[in-house]
Amino acid sequence: MWLTCEGCNREFDVIDGIPDLRLSIPSWIDAIDDTKTARELSAAHLPLKELVTEVYSRRHGWDEARIARRSREVLQGSAQLREDLKSWLRPVVADGPFLDLGCGGGMLMAAAAKLQPGRCLIGIDVSMTWLVVAKKFVSECGGRPMLAAAMAEALPLADSSVPAVVSLDVIEHVHDPDAYLAEIDRVLQPGGRAAFSTPNRFSLTAEPHVFVWGVGWLPRSLQASYVRWRSGKVYSDTVLMSSFRLARRLRRRTHLQFSIIVPTVPEAHIAYFNKAKGKLARLFNAVSQSAVLRPLFLIISPYFRVTGAKVWLH
Template identity: 55%
Template sequence: MHSPPNSRNDVRSSATSAEALSPILSRVPAGQTSIWRCPRCHGALACSKATLDCRRCGHAYGQVDGIPDLRVPGESWIDFEEDLATAREVAALDLPLEDLVRAVYARRSGWDEDLIGMRTRQVLAAPERLHGDISGWLAEATSQDVWLDLGCGPGMLLAAAADMKRPGSGIGVDVSMTWLVVARRLILAHGGRPILAAGLGEALPLADGALSGVVSLDVIEHVDRPDAYLREIDRVTRPGGRLALSTPNRFSLAPEPHVMVWGVGLLPHRYQARYVAWRSGKSYVSTCLMSSIGPRRILKRCTNFAARIIIPPVPEDEIRRFSPTKARLARLYNSLSGEVALRAVFLLIGPFFRITGVKETSLPA
């Protein structure tokens, strides 16, 4: 799984990645040449032209397009070997950014041109759309010294932060090497310096206390072990560090956003995939929505974050695309969701929620 790529493009990109790391390396312990750590033993990694080598356990990690592959065996929504092969093919394509994104989506079985085009436009438009979030509820987490976009996908948030010249250094980790290859191009197109690695949320390739902020948007519902994922976030965040998460609400009255089927979250988890297949013919794997109670309990039990849950409004740019009736309902929802007396109701039935937090210095009991 970690065999090193052989193209000259990978070697050239390795130098680019090392250059991009230079502002952060000033805060890395002497003798360590990468911010990344071995996900197996957390040992320091030494950079060579084609690999990152663990000085403690001796494991060597390959890379694609200068992006280290620091994944370890574990449950995931993708096949690592297949994804690695696809990433190498995509990295070798000499295409404009839009065509590159389209090429990745075109590989998906059953996707027609309309769907491919829509999703491609969403990726390219997302950095500008995310400016409001970065100025708003993500402002604290994304202005930190070194902050992580965990589950960064095509790099849309990191590209947006580059647009806005955020004061901190943003780095990205995602389980898909293919999307990280796209993320590198997108971040560069927005004037940023891509600092990326393939890794699992349950085994982050970072040292204890390496970060002062973590953002992870719509990820917790896709990880196999949410408790391990949140413990890892806690481990790599230093005291005083900021946390920002988002996820759809299991008991929302709106359709399940991944498959657009009503009532999925009202069923026990073991029946959800069969129900989705019956109603839509779609697959429903590696997705397990949680209520607002679930993440709050895990954070309290497994981490040192003092967290609060936010009920966000439906964004106005989305409402403008709704039908007149749906738009009126969405605006009514926005006006009522801010009422303190109705908070418990909207935590239960709202379409999604956000969690922000600060890591405290005392350890949880």
């Protein structure tokens, strides 16, 4: 099945009812393999659990324990995201449709559908494979997914067309963060709200993608070789930012009135920590919310959350 653009007469592939509107694809995604896998998974009609497991089973060099762990994270992740939707994300996406930019397997949209069955949810991701998963996940949770494969720097949406945008742990992976923010600003309605989350470059904890300490404190030019030396892992598609860099980009590329939040460690997570780590986490929660110490934690906090509203344009 193909979709034809009336403006440029270009044809776009459609898989499982999901249009592939990617104008370009980053080097870290094998476009041919991604499309082939998505088509095969769509035709297989697997139950959700088996579908997610099959995606990870195709990863080169992954053992069964790793496949099972990552599959659980996807399937159980929507429970934690429901708590986020009830707390810090509630003012952003309380009602109506919203765009989940970088939606992956659809965990956030599935969580929103559980809270409000029948809700229309817009999901855009660079991976067609994960969008096939997202369609099944959201549909089984009672939502109405509207999905498309596209680049975050070139969204297939009209100006001022969405009332809210949520993009969790995405900005550190896009090729052009400035274009990504400008596109979010373009499609967001005046008065619409946006929410982001991203790890902090200068966190005192290990880099969360590769679990190596001290990565962000090094010059950019040395980070990949340092990670390879310490862990043997590739570190080529992640660029973390400080709170100051993030705030500067938001001011320059968007019309958002925003605040940067230092999140606390959820008690649900602390419950799995050992005694010493639990005490440390609760101490962090207590002192990081102090107005006096907030500037310090904007430098060293592991993660940031950003919420904001697009100011009305006259």
